[in-house]
Amino acid sequence: MDALLKTKYGVGNVELLPVSEPECPDDGVKIDVAYTGICGTDLHIYHETFKSYPPVIMGHEFSGVIAEVGKNVTKVKTGDRVAVLGSTAVTCGSCEYCQTGYYMFCKDRRGMGHGVNGSFTKYTVVREDMVYKIPDSVSLEEAALSEPLACAVQAIEELTTIQVGDTVLLSGPGPIGLICLSLLAMKGCKIIVAGTSADATRLELAKELGADIVVDVINEDLQAIVLKETNGKGVDVTVECAGAGPSVSSCLSALKQRGKHIQVGIAGKEMTLDFDTVLYKQLQVFGSLAHSITTWERVMNILEQKKINLAPIITHKLPLTEWEAAFELCEQKQCGKVLLSHNA
Numbered sequence: 001m002d003a004l005l006k007t008k009y010g011v012g013n014v015e016l017l018p019v020s021e022p023e024c025p026d027d028g029v030k031i032d033v034a035y036t037g038i039c040g041t042d043l044h045i046y047h048e049t050f051k052s053y054p055p056v057i058m059g060h061e062f063s064g065v066i067a068e069v070g071k072n073v074t075k076v077k078t079g080d081r082v083a084v085l086g087s088t089a090v091t092c093g094s095c096e097y098c099q100t101g102y103y104m105f106c107k108d109r110r111g112m113g114h115g116v117n118g119s120f121t122k123y124t125v126v127r128e129d130m131v132y133k134i135p136d137s138v139s140l141e142e143a144a145l146s147e148p149l150a151c152a153v154q155a156i157e158e159l160t161t162i163q164v165g166d167t168v169l170l171s172g173p174g175p176i177g178l179i180c181l182s183l184l185a186m187k188g189c190k191i192i193v194a195g196t197s198a199d200a201t202r203l204e205l206a207k208e209l210g211a212d213i214v215v216d217v218i219n220e221d222l223q224a225i226v227l228k229e230t231n232g233k234g235v236d237v238t239v240e241c242a243g244a245g246p247s248v249s250s251c252l253s254a255l256k257q258r259g260k261h262i263q264v265g266i267a268g269k270e271m272t273l274d275f276d277t278v279l280y281k282q283l284q285v286f287g288s289l290a291h292s293i294t295t296w297e298r299v300m301n302i303l304e305q306k307k308i309n310l311a312p313i314i315t316h317k318l319p320l321t322e323w324e325a326a327f328e329l330c331e332q333k334q335c336g337k338v339l340l341s342h343n344a
Contacts, residue, residue: 002342003121004323006045006054006114014046016323019057022117022125029076029131030068031084035144035317036119037061038330040174040243040266045114046327049268052114059120059340060086060113063134063143073128083146085130085296086119087114101293105112118218121318122342132296135304141309141317143304144228144339145179148306149310150299152179155239155264156187158295159286162237162260164188169226169235169254170211171195172242172265173202175337177189178209178313180239185210186307192229194222194250198333205336208312217250226254241265245271252277260284 003019007053012233024030036059044050045058052058066080076082088103090110096103112126134143155164167190170181177193184191193211196218203214213229215222226235234256240248243265251261254275261283278285291299302308315336317324322340329335 001122002320003117004059004320004340005055005057006052008054009048011044011048013054013324014058016321018276019121021123024068024070024072024125026072027127028070028124028125029066029073029128030123031082031131032067033062033064033122033124033342034140035063037144037148037175038326038338038340039148040176041114043327043330044266044268047268048315050266053110053116055115056114057119057121057124058113059118060111061144061147062086062119062124063140063146063207064119064124065140066131067123069128075128076131076133081134081136081140081143082131083134083143084112084119084126086126086147088130089116089126100254103293104290120323120340132300134300137306138303138312141314141339143211143238145175145310145313145337146299146303147291148176148298148337149179149302149308150295151176151264151288152183153298153302154272154291154295155262155288156180156183157298158292159262159288160260160284162187162189166190166236167192168237168239169194169251170239170241171247171251172244173199173206173214173239174241174333175313176264177239177241178202178205179308179310180241181206181209182308182310182313184239190229192226192235194247201334202336203281205315215298222250223253230256234259236260237262243267245273249273252281252283255281255283256312257281258283260286262286262288264288314339317341
């Protein structure tokens with residue numbers, strides 16, 4: 001079978017190569033991968049701004065159908081449609097973070113797609129506890145967005161309180177930003193979405209998903225628009241999903257006194273900020289790193305209850321052989337979520 005690998009350290013060094021089909025161990029679950037989403041992390045791995053352990057098969061946002069189960073597996077069976085919590089591929093299981101469900105902070109953690117082999121291929125093998133059965137009403141395409149949905153759910157639902165009537169500035173209308181937008185729209189917030197001219201396609205999609213105002217920060221004065229829309233006060237909450245220094249600075253400037261900033265985007269490099277803004281405005285700043293075990297339980301409920309429509313966020317489905325074109329779409333921001341599949 002073919003797989004998309006980060007072959008060695010350095011910028012680039014990503015190739016589609018033949019690899020051996022994995023065997024299913026007694027405690028394992030072998031999955032026929034249906035769809036894998038391209039994540040910003042994959043782009044960071046390509047550009048060597050996110051740590052990986054090559055050679056490694058990339059990809060971690062995926063859905064599939066169970067092709068085989070080991071003899072010790074009891075909770076799932078062949079033919080089950082599933083999403084996978086790839087972040088827990090390797091953890092110690094005994095530290096305070098593993099014990100409380102905050103596995104992202106385990107010092108031994110390695111996730112699929114960068115630390116161990118991931119899902120940009122035909123078959124992958126995981127532990128039984130990493131597998132979540134998806135409802136029949138949820139498509140495999142939507143299920144592939146379970147992991148980014150989990151990231152958005154933690155940021156919007158679990159870190160702090162965002163209320164009906166709050167005005168929220170969301171900066172960075174990439175796929176996770178668009179999912180955050182969908183969750184904020186469900187709450188009844190007034191939502192300003194900011195992006196650059198390169199985000200034109202995504203800003204249009206943001207309008208469809210419930211943004212009240214979209215702002216091209218290259219051609220429009222974001223701070224003036226914020227002051228106009230909040231009667232000079234500033235927004236209640238900012239959600240930064242771009243991972244860019246100017247975006248973070250704009251968010252902090254746009255907040256009212258005692259407002260809340262939620263950092264979702266990964267910069268991958270140092271940035272310069274006027275951190276006195278946090279002091280003088282007495283801001284609350286939250287970092288949202290991925291998700292926890294309780295987040296995933298909530299995500300499965302959201303999918304089953306059809307509380308959010310992920311389908312419009314999926315704009316492209318391409319075969320794995322066209323990964324370079326797919327990555328370029330993401331780099332150029334001419335898309336929402338792009339899915340790759342060996343079956344496409």
